[in-house]
Amino acid sequence: MHFMTALEAAWRQRNSLLCVGLDPDPARFPAHLQGRPHAILEFCTQIVDATADLVCCFKPQIAYFAARRAEDQLEALIEHIHTRHPGTPVVLDAKRGDIGSTAEQYAVEAFERFKADAITVNPYMGRDSVDPYLAYPDKGVILLCRTSNPGGSDLQFLDVGGLKLYEHVARLVAEEWNASGNCGLVVGATFPAEIARVRALIGDMPLLVPGIGAQGGDIAATLAAGLSTHGAGLMINSSRAILYAGQDENFAAAARQAALDTRDAINAQR
Numbered sequence: 001m002h003f004m005t006a007l008e009a010a011w012r013q014r015n016s017l018l019c020v021g022l023d024p025d026p027a028r029f030p031a032h033l034q035g036r037p038h039a040i041l042e043f044c045t046q047i048v049d050a051t052a053d054l055v056c057c058f059k060p061q062i063a064y065f066a067a068r069r070a071e072d073q074l075e076a077l078i079e080h081i082h083t084r085h086p087g088t089p090v091v092l093d094a095k096r097g098d099i100g101s102t103a104e105q106y107a108v109e110a111f112e113r114f115k116a117d118a119i120t121v122n123p124y125m126g127r128d129s130v131d132p133y134l135a136y137p138d139k140g141v142i143l144l145c146r147t148s149n150p151g152g153s154d155l156q157f158l159d160v161g162g163l164k165l166y167e168h169v170a171r172l173v174a175e176e177w178n179a180s181g182n183c184g185l186v187v188g189a190t191f192p193a194e195i196a197r198v199r200a201l202i203g204d205m206p207l208l209v210p211g212i213g214a215q216g217g218d219i220a221a222t223l224a225a226g227l228s229t230h231g232a233g234l235m236i237n238s239s240r241a242i243l244y245a246g247q248d249e250n251f252a253a254a255a256r257q258a259a260l261d262t263r264d265a266i267n268a269q270r
């Protein structure tokens with residue numbers, strides 16, 4: 001199924017714009033999971049099973065798996081999501097960016113090895129570095145536009161012929177790169193004015209919006225700035241605030257409560 005079709009169905013059927021980010025840090029796992037051989041997979045599957053009915057998508061961050069030599073656990077986790085929670089899109093957060101021949105390998109890794117439904121990509125190397133992902137028309141390609149970190153302004157706020165660089169990226173993706181209707185953009189919840197600007201430039205293209213929760217982004221301002229004309233259009237990510245809401249054996253129940261509260265706080269502003 002096309003990523004956008006699955007995402008739109010999840011928005012509607014789950015009544016949720018919440019994306020739970022899967023950034024498993026073993027140092028923060030509850031004591032009973034520490035040191036277990038597949039602790040990352042166990043932790044993440046319990047989070048997934050506890051929250052799947054509350055989300056529009058999951059976003060595993062590849063570095064948290066690769067840093068622990070746990071790519072096999074990432075593969076198993078994504079397979080688990082597809083099997084046990086069909087219709088829940090998986091956005092692989094990898095922020096790739098490289099020349100075309102290498103990007104082809106990254107695309108195979110994301111879509112054929114890990115079977116992700118979408119991937120985050122850095123647009124900085126230009127169109128030919130993104131083409132290998134766009135060549136999978138059913139897969140989502142979510143391009144960094146105005147990132148949530150303060151240092152994002154160093155480059156993304158540069159003036160390029162009367163537009164800021166992030167505005168240029170937004171326009172370029174919306175007008176030229178989105179021919180298959182499979183693109184989205186990343187805009188941080190920490191910059192609501194820029195969310196509004198991007199929304200004005202791109203119409204109803206989906207936005208991945210990290211930065212609520214641990215980074216302190218404002219939910220009400222994000223919704224006011226970013227909702228599409230259909231009252232959706234947003235994957236609002238929260239990772240640490242949900243994953244580590246509890247510290248003991250009941251961590252998955254605590255994560256569910258945090259996800260429920262976040263989903264409801266989002267829906268209260270729609």
Ligand SMILES: O=C(O)c1cc(=O)[nH]c(=O)n1[C@@H]1O[C@H](COP(=O)(O)O)[C@@H](O)[C@H]1O
Pocket residue numbers: 021023061093095120146147148149186187188210211212213214215237238239240241
């Ligand atoms: O592409 C991303 O997901 C992303 C882009 C961005 O601008 N800022 C950002 O925080 N992220 C990711 O979103 C997640 C945020 O995690 P929390 O701050 O714990 O909610 C991490 O996985 C980041 O890598």
